[in-house]
Amino acid sequence: MIDIHSHILPGIDDGAKSIEDSLAMARQAFNQGITKVVASPHNKNGTFDNAKSAILTDVQLLNKALQQEGIELKILPGQENRIYGELVEELTQGDLLTVNENGVYMLIEFPSSHLPRYANKILFDLQVQGIVPIIVHPERNREIMENPERLYNLVKEGALSQLTGTSVTGKMGKKIQKFSFDLIQSNLTHFIASDAHNTKARPFDLGEALETVEKEFGISTRYMLQENAEDMIMGRMVAKEVPQQVRKKKILGLF
Template sequence: MIDIHSHILPGIDDGAKNIEDSLAMARQAFNQGITKVVATPHNKNGKFDNGRELILQEVKILNKELQLEGVDLEILPGQENRIYGELVEELMGSDLLTVNENGVYMLIEFPSSHLPRYANKLMFDLQVNGIVPIIVHPERNREIMENPERLYNLVKEGALSQLTGTSVTGKMGKKIQKFSLDLIQHNLSHFIASDAHNTTSRPFDLLEAFETVEKEFGISTRYMLQENAEDMVKGRMVAKEVPQQVRKKKILGWF
């Protein structure tokens, strides 16, 4: 398995606090059968600014430590970019980093409560510039939960999305789990990742998440999601089906 979203680099955001935490997280990932982890520290979220050169340096250091410790896990560079108005203008020669430096895919985070008005245009402009945006954890965005059509429109226009493993397993609550499974069922999510920050409260949880997917949708859906991660880090086209709209229940609803 390949995990495309984690906060495993030590001391640069709200993930691993030090190298010991990073090594513990790496061992947890390895024990689940994960072979590669994309390190995606927060960037431009109002609290953390982690540019390209710093991330590449920290990835190199952590990979050396893993080799010394005999942990057979490879860390790949990435970045979790909070959406901001100048993102497209700053693509060229900037501190922005695509996943594994493949020049194709970039993780984009929305505020947890809403989607900025310019989100659709920015997602389109990224694609015009050759970047495929991957919207991270849309199942935890309040506006998308209340109006799934917002995500449908973004995916229909070419964006991809990534669910968090603990959302799929139900560890973030039954409502978020149900919505996550709805997004998979309606072809609105294309990856599952851990978004791991530590080994306890926000751990690697990919194995159980994929087992949940297999139970709910069959082994072919599980394999598709796992293979999408591999194709994505290599800069290849990922599998995706025609998106469908999620219809909210009219009587009980989700809230």
């Protein structure tokens, strides 16, 4: 298995606090059958700024530590970029990371409460630059939950999306789990990742999440999501079905 979203690099955001934490997370990932993990620290989210050059250095150092510890896990570089007005400009200046430096896919985060007015334009402009935006954890965005057509329109226009493992397994609540299932059913998501921050409260749970998908949607959907992760880190085209509108429903008491 390949996990495309994690906060495993030590001491740079709200994920692993130390190299010991990173190694513990790596062991947890390896023990559930994960072979590659994309390190995607927060960037430009108002709290954390993590430059491309620093991430690449930290990934190299962590891979060296894993080799020394005999942990057969490969860390790949990435970046969870909060959407902001200068994102495309900084991309063209070479300041931002695509996943695994493949020049094709980039993880994009929205604020938890809403979609900025310029979101459609930024995602369009990224695609003009040859970058496929992957919207991370849309199932936890209030505006998308209340108006799923916002995600539908973005996916219809070429964006992809990634669900969080704990959302799929129900550990973030039944309402978020149900909405995650709605997004899978409507072909509005293309990846599942752990978004792991530590080994306890926000652990690697990709295996359990994929087992849940298999139980609810069948093995072919599970295989598609797993293969998409592999194709994505290699910069290849991923599988996607024609997006459908989520049935309109009023969601109350989410937060």
